[in-house]
Amino acid sequence: MRKKIAITGLGVISPIGTGKDDFWAGLREGRTGFREITLFDTSPFAVKVAGEISGFDPLAYLGKKGVRELDRSTRLICSAAKLALDDARLVITDDNSNPVGISIGATFGSLHSISQFDRVGLTEGPRFVNPSHFPNTVINSPASQVSIRFGIKGFNTTISNGFCASLDSLIYACDFLRLNRADAVLAGGVEELCEETFQGFYLLGCLSGSDGSEPVCCPFDARRNGVTLSEGASVLVLEDLDAARKRRADILAVVLGYGSTFDLAEEEGEGLHRAVTAALADSGCSIHDIDYISSCANASRDIDRMETKAIKGVFGEASRKIPASSIKSMIGESFSASGSLSLASAVGVIRDGIIPPTVNYREKDPECDLDYVPNDAREKRADRVLVTAIDPYGQNAAVILGRYEEEI
Numbered sequence: 001m002r003k004k005i006a007i008t009g010l011g012v013i014s015p016i017g018t019g020k021d022d023f024w025a026g027l028r029e030g031r032t033g034f035r036e037i038t039l040f041d042t043s044p045f046a047v048k049v050a051g052e053i054s055g056f057d058p059l060a061y062l063g064k065k066g067v068r069e070l071d072r073s074t075r076l077i078c079s080a081a082k083l084a085l086d087d088a089r090l091v092i093t094d095d096n097s098n099p100v101g102i103s104i105g106a107t108f109g110s111l112h113s114i115s116q117f118d119r120v121g122l123t124e125g126p127r128f129v130n131p132s133h134f135p136n137t138v139i140n141s142p143a144s145q146v147s148i149r150f151g152i153k154g155f156n157t158t159i160s161n162g163f164c165a166s167l168d169s170l171i172y173a174c175d176f177l178r179l180n181r182a183d184a185v186l187a188g189g190v191e192e193l194c195e196e197t198f199q200g201f202y203l204l205g206c207l208s209g210s211d212g213s214e215p216v217c218c219p220f221d222a223r224r225n226g227v228t229l230s231e232g233a234s235v236l237v238l239e240d241l242d243a244a245r246k247r248r249a250d251i252l253a254v255v256l257g258y259g260s261t262f263d264l265a266e267e268e269g270e271g272l273h274r275a276v277t278a279a280l281a282d283s284g285c286s287i288h289d290i291d292y293i294s295s296c297a298n299a300s301r302d303i304d305r306m307e308t309k310a311i312k313g314v315f316g317e318a319s320r321k322i323p324a325s326s327i328k329s330m331i332g333e334s335f336s337a338s339g340s341l342s343l344a345s346a347v348g349v350i351r352d353g354i355i356p357p358t359v360n361y362r363e364k365d366p367e368c369d370l371d372y373v374p375n376d377a378r379e380k381r382a383d384r385v386l387v388t389a390i391d392p393y394g395q396n397a398a399v400i401l402g403r404y405e406e407e408i
Contacts, residue, residue, distance in 0.1 A: 014033065045210075071113045166339035167342075201229055208225050256282075288318055293323070294387045353379060
């Protein structure tokens with residue numbers, strides 16, 4: 001019999017709230033986290049706003065020891081991990097640390113650190129770089145620092161495949177649990193807002209407002225013209241269900257199934273179609289079992305359209321009856337962290353029975369014609385939630401979470 005996997009803890013740091021309860025409340029209220037950027041000088045750019053996390057103080061979660069040399073990505077993910085461990089009431093000790101693993105989605109997390117480190121080396125010479133900053137320049141630094149800080153000695157993995165990174169980090173973690181190679185795993189994703197990443201998206205013309213127009217974040221809306229870049233971190237504690245029961249953990253939700261595909265020529269959403277189909281097969285769910293879709297739509301014209309087409313392709317006429325909202329309308333596109341934040345949102349939907357809205361939705365697009373829960377949250381019991389991720393360069397992922405029904 002296949003192992004069942006429980007979600008027992010959740011840590012979130014986002015532009016609309018810190019901690020799962022504040023995050024869920026922000027989503028229900030339709031709270032938006034877009035504000036003037038303060039982390040770097042925006043004078044060279046026409047776009048001045050992003051989903052920046054304001055007032056973030058890592059000392060409140062991590063204390064002073066060892067924090068000074070960590071970059072923003074690492075501070076964010078370590079803080080989210082602390083919140084998740086506390087939420088799960090999971091104490092890591094020498095006796096239980098070996099079968100605990102780490103799986104973190106991070107793609108651009110080290111870009112700013114690399115840039116700053118290399119700048120000193122190129123302008124002043126390699127002998128003048130600060131060696132204590134070197135660890136921040138490697139992509140696996142955020143995940144590794146989580147293990148170091150919390151004494152976790154099991155496997156440690158970084159997934160760096162962009163928009164799908166943190167969904168794939170959960171999939172990787174679940175495979176370890178299913179194969180009996182871990183008893184518990186911290187899985188999630190992180191992305192910091194920095195000038196280097198911002199400039200890359202800006203120069204590619206991916207940001208809303210990069211053409212000089214007024215920036216607007218409106219997934220599925222006919223007015224959409226690009227993403228609003230964001231940052232965040234989310235960590236889920238995953239455990240073998242029997243082990244979670246044994247230690248009397250609060251089981252927030254269970255992982256029912258998942259799928260991951262790659263399809264470079266996916267203009268019609270075929271790659272996501274196959275990922276969702278695989279997740280349904282893995283979970284044993286039918287198309288009529290899904291109560292809500294936590295969409296990956298980010299207000300780019302192609303991705304929103306492709307996802308809509310994929311959903312209709314998989315669910316057929318049933319797609320008209322399944323609400324599919326995008327929390328990125330409130331928190332923006334946080335790239336590698338986006339999937340884990342959607343997972344955190346999905347857990348909240350299962351727990352509270354309230355579906356977050358797609359805010360700022362005004363004008364219908366004939367190519368995006370599903371129920372996107374426009375502007376206001378909706379009360380609805382959701383026992384099974386599909387979370388999707390689609391990358392414009394071919395990667396796709398889908399995860400199905402379910403309500404935990406206690407077995408007597």
